Amino acid sequence: MIVKFVQSKLPLVLLLITLTSCGTNTGSNSNLQSVQKSQNPTAEQASDKVKQTEIRIGFQKGTAFLNIVKARGSLEKRLGSSGVTVKWSEFSQGPPMMEAMNAGAVDIGVVGAPPPIFAQAAGTPVVYVASSLPNSRGQVILVKPNSPIKTVTDLKGKKVAVGKGTAGHYLIVKVLEAAGLTLKGIQPVYLLPPEARTAFEGGNVDAWVTSDPRYAEAERTGKARLLANGEKVAEQRSYFIATRSFVDKHADLVKAILEEQKKDEDWAKSNRKETAKILETATGVKAENWEWSFQRRPNFGVVYMDDQIVQEQQQMADLFFKLKLIPKPVQIKEAVWTPQSS
Numbered sequence: 081m082i083v084k085f086v087q088s089k090l091p092l093v094l095l096l097i098t099l100t101s102c103g104t105n106t107g108s109n110s111n112l113q114s115v116q117k118s119q120n121p122t123a124e125q126a127s128d129k130v131k132q133t134e135i136r137i138g139f140q141k142g143t144a145f146l147n148i149v150k151a152r153g154s155l156e157k158r159l160g161s162s163g164v165t166v167k168w169s170e171f172s173q174g175p176p177m178m179e180a181m182n183a184g185a186v187d188i189g190v191v192g193a194p195p196p197i198f199a200q201a202a203g204t205p206v207v208y209v210a211s212s213l214p215n216s217r218g219q220v221i222l223v224k225p226n227s228p229i230k231t232v233t234d235l236k237g238k239k240v241a242v243g244k245g246t247a248g249h250y251l252i253v254k255v256l257e258a259a260g261l262t263l264k265g266i267q268p269v270y271l272l273p274p275e276a277r278t279a280f281e282g283g284n285v286d287a288w289v290t291s292d293p294r295y296a297e298a299e300r301t302g303k304a305r306l307l308a309n310g311e312k313v314a315e316q317r318s319y320f321i322a323t324r325s326f327v328d329k330h331a332d333l334v335k336a337i338l339e340e341q342k343k344d345e346d347w348a349k350s351n352r353k354e355t356a357k358i359l360e361t362a363t364g365v366k367a368e369n370w371e372w373s374f375q376r377r378p379n380f381g382v383v384y385m386d387d388q389i390v391q392e393q394q395q396m397a398d399l400f401f402k403l404k405l406i407p408k409p410v411q412i413k414e415a416v417w418t419p420q421s422s
Contacts, residue, residue: 088211140177141171148188159333174191188209192246194246205323209321211386212319212383213379219248221309222290240267241269242289245400277294293363297366320341
């Protein structure tokens with residue numbers, strides 16, 4: 081069953097609604113594999129503490145994460161025999177998913193890096209349970225092919241389309257910082273993704289901060305040229321986020337979800353053409369754009385949280401507080417779940 085969550089008018093929406101979400105860590109990967117090997121054969125069944133008959137999972141249509149698992153029916157196949165059903169709720173962005181968790185309508189889902197920071201700052205009881213591998217090469221700043229802008233320093237005084245409080249916002253700040261500039265040195269134009277693309281293609285801005293698969297399409301069709309990406313300056317990830325009550329009561333189901341995600345990503349690595357076709361059906365983004373991004377920026381993988389990942393996310397949280405995007409500092413480590421803590 082798929083439902084689209086209707087946002088409530090709770091106070092948290094005021095903080096979230098304008099904010100859009102959009103090197104393999106072998107230690108974490110080994111950790112996930114070791115947990116899989118030691119998993120009890122009946123781990124996919126609901127915890128003995130409270131019988132869970134339905135998992136409510138939030139997903140975003142425009143991303144690869146979870147859409148492969150959903151399309152292949154992997155969780156339904158695994159959990160069906162134990163009487164657990166899966167309810168998929170579609171969200172256009174990460175912040176409304178965080179609001180849905182706060183309202184008790186979603187148990188677990190995947191979002192970009194910024195939404196859980198805003199949720200934690202607002203007191204929403206959510207926790208990080210796992211991370212994707214870094215995708216710094218898929219977060220980019222683009223200019224037109226014939227643009228006179230050749231280096232990041234050339235952005236001085238230029239109009240740059242970017243989403244406020246997004247992964248792209250973090251990227252542009254860090255890239256400018258590495259070049260000795262700040263946001264005050266450019267003209268940020270804060271727009272939602274569709275509006276930013278229109279502004280860029282219409283020549284109303286000089287540069288566009290975006291990510292895959294939009295980047296893949298622009299690159300493949302020759303409509304844009306790469307100016308900079310987040311490699312070495314702004315490592316970013318997607319995160320599995322869950323409500324604290326769900327992980328406290330149903331750690332077995334959390335592990336089962338992550339295991340199925342890893343299995344399907346391993347399958348996707350060896351079946352990229354078929355994966356691209358699945359994602360075209362699931363997301364509406366052309367298969368050739370997905371396949372293009374897979375060939376150039378493969379980032380399949382899911383790992384449990386570790387100190388390095390927490391520190392990466394903490395850097396973003398600290399920057400957002402410095403920019404006054406969140407009302408108070410947050411400590412990411414206080415909102416992290418691990419298999420050992422269950």
